[in-house]
Amino acid sequence: MRTGCLFPVWLATCYSSFSVILLREGAPPSSQDTLAGILGRKGDAVNWIALKMLMGDKSKYFAIVFGVSFACFLIAEQSAVFCGVMLRTTSQIRDTHGADIWVMNTGVRYLDDAKAISDDSVFRVRSVPGVAWAVNLYRGQGQAQLADGTYQAVILMGLDDATLAGAPTHMLLGSIGDLQIPDAILVDEAGFHQMWPSEPLSTGKVIEMNQRRAVVVGVYRASQTFMTLPIIYTRFSQATLFVPPPPTGRLTPFVLTKAQPGLPPEQVARRIEAQTGLKALTKQEFLDLTMQYYLRHTGIPVNFGTTVVLAFLVGTAIAGQTFYLFTVENLKHFGTLKAMGMRDRRLIAMILIQGMVVGGIGYGVGVGLATVFGIFSQRAMPLLAFFLPWQVLALSGAAMIVIVLLASLLSIRRVLVLEPAVVFQGGS
Amino acid sequence: MNPTTPTRKGVTCRNLVKDYGSGESRVRALRGVDVEIAPGELTLLVGPSGCGKTTLISILAGTLDATSGDFSVLGVNLQRLSKPAKADFRARNVGFVFQQFNLLPFLTVAENVAVPLIINGSSRATATTLATEILHAVELGDRTQSFPSQLSGGQQQRVAIARALVHQPRLLVADEPTSAVDARTGHAIMELIRQMALQPDRVAVVVTHDARVFGFGDRIITLEDGRVASSKRGERSFTHDPLAPA
Ligand SMILES: Nc1ncnc2c1ncn2[C@@H]1O[C@H](COP(=O)(O)OP(=O)(O)OP(=O)(O)O)[C@@H](O)[C@H]1O
Ligand SMILES: [Mg+2]
Numbered sequence: 001m002r003t004g005c006l007f008p009v010w011l012a013t014c015y016s017s018f019s020v021i022l023l024r025e026g027a028p029p030s031s032q033d034t035l036a037g038i039l040g041r042k043g044d045a046v047n048w049i050a051l052k053m054l055m056g057d058k059s060k061y062f063a064i065v066f067g068v069s070f071a072c073f074l075i076a077e078q079s080a081v082f083c084g085v086m087l088r089t090t091s092q093i094r095d096t097h098g099a100d101i102w103v104m105n106t107g108v109r110y111l112d113d114a115k116a117i118s119d120d121s122v123f124r125v126r127s128v129p130g131v132a133w134a135v136n137l138y139r140g141q142g143q144a145q146l147a148d149g150t151y152q153a154v155i156l157m158g159l160d161d162a163t164l165a166g167a168p169t170h171m172l173l174g175s176i177g178d179l180q181i182p183d184a185i186l187v188d189e190a191g192f193h194q195m196w197p198s199e200p201l202s203t204g205k206v207i208e209m210n211q212r213r214a215v216v217v218g219v220y221r222a223s224q225t226f227m228t229l230p231i232i233y234t235r236f237s238q239a240t241l242f243v244p245p246p247p248t249g250r251l252t253p254f255v256l257t258k259a260q261p262g263l264p265p266e267q268v269a270r271r272i273e274a275q276t277g278l279k280a281l282t283k284q285e286f287l288d289l290t291m292q293y294y295l296r297h298t299g300i301p302v303n304f305g306t307t308v309v310l311a312f313l314v315g316t317a318i319a320g321q322t323f324y325l326f327t328v329e330n331l332k333h334f335g336t337l338k339a340m341g342m343r344d345r346r347l348i349a350m351i352l353i354q355g356m357v358v359g360g361i362g363y364g365v366g367v368g369l370a371t372v373f374g375i376f377s378q379r380a381m382p383l384l385a386f387f388l389p390w391q392v393l394a395l396s397g398a399a400m401i402v403i404v405l406l407a408s409l410l411s412i413r414r415v416l417v418l419e420p421a422v423v424f425q426g427g428s
Numbered sequence: 429m430n431p432t433t434p435t436r437k438g439v440t441c442r443n444l445v446k447d448y449g450s451g452e453s454r455v456r457a458l459r460g461v462d463v464e465i466a467p468g469e470l471t472l473l474v475g476p477s478g479c480g481k482t483t484l485i486s487i488l489a490g491t492l493d494a495t496s497g498d499f500s501v502l503g504v505n506l507q508r509l510s511k512p513a514k515a516d517f518r519a520r521n522v523g524f525v526f527q528q529f530n531l532l533p534f535l536t537v538a539e540n541v542a543v544p545l546i547i548n549g550s551s552r553a554t555a556t557t558l559a560t561e562i563l564h565a566v567e568l569g570d571r572t573q574s575f576p577s578q579l580s581g582g583q584q585q586r587v588a589i590a591r592a593l594v595h596q597p598r599l600l601v602a603d604e605p606t607s608a609v610d611a612r613t614g615h616a617i618m619e620l621i622r623q624m625a626l627q628p629d630r631v632a633v634v635v636t637h638d639a640r641v642f643g644f645g646d647r648i649i650t651l652e653d654g655r656v657a658s659s660k661r662g663e664r665s666f667t668h669d670p671l672a673p674a
Contacts, residue, residue, distance in 0.1 A: 045546040045555065049535070056534025336530045339491050341519025342547050343512050420491035420518075423526055424482045424603045 011393065015364045046342070050350035053330055054357060060326060065362050067322035071315020071403060072366025076388070076396040077373055078311045082304035083392060084385025089294045090287045091223035092155075092231070096137075096166045099256035100265040102286045103134070103272055106279045110293035111286070112227075114139050116250035117278060124276045125255050130268040132261070135160035137254040138239040142232070144195070145208040152195055154230045156209070158239025166256050168233060174203050174218025179235055185214045188222035191230020209242035224385065226294075312399055320407035323358060327351060327411035331418060339420040351411050359404035363397060370396075437503035438631050439465035439488055439599075444497035446483050446654075457483040459654035460497070465647075467598075468628045470621070472645035472662065473635045479651040481635045482603055488633065489522050489601045490514045502598050502631065519547045523592030525602035525621075525634075529584045531576040537587050538563060538572035544595040562590045566620060582613035586620060593624050600625045600632040606641055618644040 055061050093102070093111055103125050105115035125134040138158025143151050159167055159179065167176045168186065178184055185207075192201055205216040214234070222231055234242065240251045257280070259268035265282040272280035281289060295301050327334070334347060374386040446458040457480045465471050465488075473481050486492035487499070490506050499506070502521060509517060523544070524530075531540050541559035546552065560572050566586045576584055585605060592600055602621065606614030618634075618641045625632040634645075642648060645662035 045542075045550070045552040048552060049532075049543065049546065052534045052539070053532070332530070333532050336526075336532065337543070337547070338515070339489075339518065339524055340544055340547055341515045341517070341522070343515045345512075346547075421486045423491070423524070423530060424486050 011390075015367065017364075017368070046346050046350060047353050049337075050353045051357065053333060053350070054326075054354045060329070064319075064322045064326055064358050065365065068315075068319040068358050068362025068400070068403070069365035069369065071311075071319045072363050072396050072400055073369045073373075074311035074315050074366075075308060075399050076367050076370035076392055078304065078308045079392045079395055080370060080374055080386050080388045081384070082300075082308065083389055084387040085226070085300060085304070086291055086294065087387045088224050088226040088385055090290050091225045092139075092157075093283060093287050093290065095168065095223050096256070096283075097169055098165050099135075099258050100283055101257040101259060101269045101272065101280055102283065103255035103257055103276070103278050103280045104253065106277070108279060109297075110290040111139075113293075114253035116246065116248055116253055117255070118250060119252050121252060121276065121278060122255045125257055125272055125278075125280075128268070128272045128275045130260050130263045130271055132258040133163075133165075134255050134257040135163055135165045136236050136252050137166055137256045138236050138251065139253050140239070140243055141229075142209050142243050144214075144230070144232070146195055147206065152230065154191070154209075154232050155225075155227070156239050156242055157231060157233045158236035159233060160256075161235045161237050164235070168220035168222065170221040172219045172221055173201055176218070178217035179233065181215070181217055183213050183215050183238070184217040184234065185238075186218040186220055186233040187216050188231045189219055190222070190224070190228070191232070192216075192219050194228075194230055210244055212241055214242065312403075315399070316403045316406060319358075319362065319403050320410065323355065323404070323407040324410045324414075326354075327414055331414065332423075334415045335418050335420065335423045338415075338418060339423040344416055347415050348412050351408050351415060355404040355408040355411075359400045363400045366400075367393060367396060437500070438467045439463070439499070439501050439633075441488075441499040442497055444484075444487065444499055445495045446480070446487060446492070447495045457654055458487075458494075461651075461654070461656055463649060463656050463659065465631055465633060465649075467631045468626065469632070469646035470626060470644060470662075471631070471633045472642060472648045473633055473651065474637060474642065474648060475651035475657070477637065480654045481637075481651055484651065485601045485603060485633055485635055489524065489599065490518050519544070520595070521598050523595070523597035523600045523625075525585070525588050525592045525600070525605045527604040527607055529576070529581075529588045529608070531584055531587060531591075533576055535575075536572065537568065537574050537576065537579070540576065540587060541591045541594050544591060544597075548595055559590070559594055562594050563587070565624070566590045580613075581609045582616065585609060585613075585617050589617070589620055589624060598630050600630065602632075602634040604635055604637070606636060606638050611640055614638060614641055 090111065103121065105117050107115050122134050122136050125131060136158070137160070138156065140156050142154045142156040144154045145151055159165065164176055164179060172189055174186070179186065187195070189201065195207070196205065201219045203217055203219070207214050214232075220233075225231065257268070257272065259265045269280040269282055269285070272278065338347060371388060374388055377384050378386055441461050441463045444458055444461040445456070448455040448457055461484060473485065475481055483492065487494050488501055490501070494507065504517065506514060506517065532543065535543070538556055538559045541563060542552065542555035545555035545558060560569070563569055563572050566589060568583060568586055568590070571579060571583065576587065579587065585608070592602070600621070605621065606617050609617065621632065621634065622644055636642075643663055647659065648662050649659045650657045
């Protein structure tokens with residue numbers, strides 16, 4: 001679980017605990033009726049009859065709530081995995097701390113689309129007013145040859161030799177400073193396990209890149225990336241030696257920049273663009289650009305969209321079915337109330353109240369399940385992408401409302417066409 | 429008391445016709461019913477199965493629309509009322525007793541009896557208090573917190589009678605109230621309906637084909653094949669004057 005999404009998780013947990021408490025309403029037959037009591041007192045006593053009907057049969061009540069919870073769980077979980085995957089497309093941008101502006105080739109469409117810019121760009125950027133500092137950042141793909149001769153594709157990051165700006169922050173072994181040692185590299189934890197499976201983390205491992213020796217001097221923890229390649233950090237000058245010389249002769253893909261204190265990074269970025277002709281994006285703009293690219297040009301949204309839509313349909317079917325069946329099973333009672341003079345709109349209100357309570361509790365339980373699933377699955381399977389921003393909570397909430405309304409509409413229809421005369425005809 | 433006093437409105441039907449379905453599958457259940465039902469009497473509606481008894485009381489209670497004919501219930505022409513107005517009429521003026529009791533299984537006995545008052549807009553507290561009072565009158569004062577499923581058939585029907593009368597309706601309709609219980613309980617139930625329901629301005633119609641309870645009626649209307657075959661004064665063999673002060 002990432003910081004920044006703790007609030008929704010907290011909210012979901014609180015709300016779902018509350019829902020579970022309300023769910024227990026269904027357990028005692030009639031002695032306690034907190035929810036029914038509250039709603040019955042606030043609105044009118046008809047609401048209370050509606051809730052008594054809903055919770056009167058414990059097993060039916062649990063079945064309906066389970067149906068709705070399951071629907072909500074499916075939707076929230078699938079959406080959260082989608083968000084997790086989308087988030088991974090930008091993890092490297094987010095993991096690069098310190099700088100607030102990325103300067104790059106105007107043709108760059110997303111992070112992995114790095115195209116080289118002229119190697120003196122960093123000086124031109126430094127001369128732009130408002131720039132506090134600017135350093136080169138190398139990023140490219142490399143081939144690592146392991147001791148046993150196998151090859152492993154890696155992402156190679158080269159930090160400014162003097163400042164090491166943009167270095168990883170979460171070191172597990174060794175320190176950033178060790179990068180100053182000749183041939184030194186840092187490997188991310190997941191990458192280490194990928195290259196040396198079932199070996200404990202250690203320094204001193206040696207690999208070869210572009211026929212040059214590289215020594216692991218530290219292991220750090222990175223956010224999961226989309227491609228799940230090992231991410232190797234080294235100094236800029238070193239990085240350019242670990243890859244074959246590019247045909248253009250240009251080596252620099254990015255210049256990391258910090259705006260002077262008090263100046264909005266957006267403004268400085270626009271100035272850099274105007275003065276250098278390069279593309280300059282704030283961290284957030286670069287995140288958005290990259291995510292937009294994946295959203296527009298890859299199959300991820302379509303594929304996940306399908307899953308989410310399927311989850312929605314399956315959920316609607318399950319929840320709608322159980323709720324509708326519940327109404328049908330209670331049709332006789334609705335008929336009795338109708339014969340006794342209850343108006344149609346009161347009957348509609350009864351069904352809507354039942355739907356809202358089922359939806360509200362089902363939503364809480366479902367979102368709670370999704371959250372618990374997210375927390376535990378991330379422990380068990382670090383490769384699983386799971387990110388629960390508030391938007392997912394809102395989306396599942398909206399989906400719940402739609403599901404409950406659809407189910408209620410069917411039920412309402414049944415009750416409206418019900419002739420009050422049927423009460424005399426049953427069983428005679 | 430004189431049941432023909434014109435100010436006391438009962439039920440009047442002229443040439444009442446009811447068809448179920450249409451076209452080929454049309455069934456004429458009532459073929460021109462002419463009937464007067466006076467308030468202050470217990471009227472029994474009898475006749476062979478399928479003769480239209482249920483159809484007739486459903487129309488009188490306002491749960492079913494007639495196909496043609498004129499009728500007025502308690503001085504109201506139900507055919508002219510809109511659907512919600514008809515629902516309101518039922519809520520205020522009609523008490524129902526059903527063959528299968530139709531109690532709500534998820535409510536306690538007292539809560540069940542409170543339902544007509546709640547439909548009429550009473551608060552839960554007021555409704556439950558009144559319900560408990562009337563349950564004492566039907567000798568179920570000690571079962572108010574029970575659920576219907578914990579009661580015998582006869583007890584459930586007594587709850588249903590309490591529910592039918594708790595809001596002081598001016599029309600009581602009962603369809604075969606004794607057919608789901610044994611003979612002794614049936615008598616007790618008819619006795620109770622006589623005691624509780626009969627009031628000078630209240631119309632009480634009980635559908636029955638249970639010959640054992642015919643003796644409870646002040647008037648016995650016999651339907652045959654959708655028409656009134658006869659309307660006679662009852663023998664009143666079972667009880668003393670129901671309207672005498674207790
Ligand atoms: N909903 C309906 N649709 C079609 N026909 C119906 C319907 N209800 C009743 N009928 C028909 O109308 C006629 C009168 O029915 P009704 O139920 O009024 O008889 P009843 O006297 O109450 O009979 P029972 O003593 O068996 O209850 C019957 O022929 C019946 O088949
Ligand atoms: Mg009948």
